Amino acid sequence: MLDINLIREKTKEVEKALLKRIDSVNLESIIKLDDERKILITKVDKMKAERNKGSKGKPDPEEIKKMKTLSEEIKKLDEELKNLEEKLKEKMGELPNIPADDVPAGGKENNKVIKTFAEKPKFNFTPKDHVELATSLNLIDYKRAAKMSGSGFWIYKGDGALLEWALLNYFIEFHRNNGYTFIIPPFLLNEDSAYVSGHLPKFRDDLYWTQDGNCLNATSEMMLGNYHRDEILDENNLPIKYYAYSTCFRREAGSYRKEERGMVRGHQFNKIEMFQFTKEDQSWIAFEEMKNSVEKLVEDLGLHFQTSLLAAGDASAAMAKTIDVEVWIPSMNIYKEVSSISNALDYQARRGNIRYKTENVNKYVHTLNASGLATSRLIPAILEQFQQADGSVLIPKVLQKFMGKEIIK
């Protein structure tokens, strides 16, 4: 949600910025609605003031008659006002966040690679893809998972399960050392929360729903963003840094399984999510810090990867700026996202009504999130990038202590 006052005061600038990510903007109609709202509120409030005055003490019968007509009129106007406010809210909700100045306009094709890390691995043998490796090393059981749960699921087994858990442990330890607070949230959340996190109405079909009207969490960002909903935070506690573990569930309706074999895209995967609530002048510092953390995490695994600045149209609508960390998957000849680091500024905080008090003024916090990290795309990258001629796979140094070995064979 954008600030209506900003839209009123800097209409042209806002319009221009929004055109970087969407084709057409009509701010005038929003301002007009807001004008109507103001006029109506002034009118109704005056009538209510009159009624309150008249109803103090015991009015005589004639006065009661007058007040009755007044009350009926107020009721009508209140109804009108409610409709107007709903319409305005809906229109405001459709507006995406204003992209940061350095974010390129347009869609995916305008994403900019910022930096590349480590070397692309070279093989003097024919490399296998991660499905072959995971199957031959008995790390992942795709077949039995399909039998039990259908396609898009997999079973971690033996060293595969240990590798998954080692990654999670590695992340958990890393964030703990960086002063983040660990959260394990419920994996089910109610509809209201999904609206506040911005996943509804857009992703309704991509979420799993229970018979009680809850949905399964698709990323713990949904939980963390709601954690301080409707609160006024103590500015001395900011920035607040959380990281959460959750299993994430996604229907992935309509996606192509063929091109994304194995575990690149599934209905269920594990993820550690980072989240920060900051003061308004601290969020870009936090953004850098989070980006550096994610880069360090992947770098220390020894993987070849790159970072990209997403174009306005490719980033999610709530975000002012997003940088993707993309890891090299040799068999696909492509870089696949393992983390998006995003700054929403006050856009999410407005929706969730999350503020802090500073010098006796309440301001909206800024919110940021980043995966730190999802495992399901790292495992293919690790298997493929670190495979040896004999079909074994070297385990990254940072994971060895969690697995008790150096090589999977």
Place this chain on the structure above:
RNA sequence: GGAGAGGUGGCUGAGUGGUUUAAAGCGUUGGUCUCGAACACCAAUAUAGUUGAAAAACUAUCAAGAGUUCAAAUCUCUUCCUCUCCGCCA
């Protein structure tokens, strides 16, 4: 799943139709006192919206929504949540 009790400001807690502009206490902040502190005393202490240059005024909010009424924290209905007891149960 059944039965019961509840939800009031940062917190505790009074308030069953009309000076409630929500009592009182605690907490917090500022001041007086003091060499300094404690005590004591004085004062301030919610959020949002509208009008206004400002001072300020007005409106709404007592879990949420609807209703009754000239007037609702208070009466009625619905929903949500919390607690207690019972039942069921990986």
